[in-house]
Amino acid sequence: MSLAGDVARWFTAGEHWRGDFGVPHRLAEHAAMSAASLLAAIMIGLPIGLWLGHRGRGGAVAINLTNVGRAVPSLAILALAQQAFGLSGWPGFGARPAFVALVALAVPPLVTNAYVGMRGVDRDVVEAARGMGMTGRELLWQVELPIATPLVMAGVRTAAVQVVATASLAAVTAWGGLGRFIVDGFGQQDNAQIVAGALLVGAMALATEVTLARVQRLLVPRGLRAAPAPAGEVTPA
């Protein structure tokens, strides 16, 4: 039997689409966990990065945060969070440590890219805005943030893809999600399940990237759209 045939049969088997161990439930788990941790990380990371960039302070910390985050293996963060928070309790087995680990991994690229984006705003533009009598708050919201949007969004995309990828690793530390199929497949030496899980996880990561690229295009002010999107700080997970 060919592997491709086995994988096709895996995807068409009814029992893989039902119940708590089926694809729809695992997909929903994965999406909910990724969305929740990305939102939490955005609420923590963006204000810090935008404020530091606006005030022009803490640059060394903001920029090196991503480098430090890159050096710490995501598997290690997941495992240490599991040790610290335990597996049981709300909102489901292994969910709390996974959530904490994902937020911790997503914050650094958000802070760094927001900071770099804000600092990259042309100083002449900032001076002109001040000369027009804008307050610091107006400057941040009406001038700096719109111009910094491409890099801020690059940070959001990096963080999102990283969160989706690392959420699949959370299956190693006992949580569910789409990674479950791969990890269980390794355990059962079931190549069809391994490949099916890999296709699901890969598709989810690519879909996330493509969707957020669309969102970015909508959010960037029209006057800035002609310029090529800058490359953000990127990290695979």
Place this chain on the structure above:
Amino acid sequence: MRWDWVRDHGGDIVAATRQHVELTVLAVGIGLLIALPLGLAARRWRRLTGPVLGATGVLFTIPSLALFALLVPFTGLSRTTAEIGLVGYTLLILVRNVVAGLDGVPDDVKEAAHGMGYRPLGQLLRVELPLAVPVIVAGIRIATVTTIGLVTVTGLIGQGGLGAFIIEGINRDFRTPLVVGSVCSVALAVVADLALAGAARLLAPWSRGRGT
């Protein structure tokens, strides 16, 4: 922390660190061997830049667990599987920095080299590449630190270097190997980053103090 465990496993820790370094050096080395010609081609034929960066970017987006899982049915739980994945992740970073480094060579320098009679190949090897070294090494640093982190994931396919300790810690719910694997991996990344930064200063002394 069980320090007696650390004492008893001193040999294992050294062996795992060595495997971690081997996996990383091999991945970044092969990555560089692929990225240099790719970067040069992307610069020579500008139409290639988009597709090359796009393809390496897609590879970069695939989660490591999924990439290793896709390879396992073909190459097994082997070092080959680990290396194919690890090399794949270095490519985007390295190609991007090779292109950026060569693009950063000032035009008047190139014209001067041309005027001095350098042929295209000689100019590339003896003028442009040396001037691009700081940016290329910056890429090698990012690729190396990233790879050291990703090597731990290859513990799931029977490789992993220090990652094997992390996975042992998870499976046995035993904190000591977990902390040892994590701390050693981070330390390795920091040491590698500093060593490469030092190498860049030796290779390109004129760039001292000008961070990239």
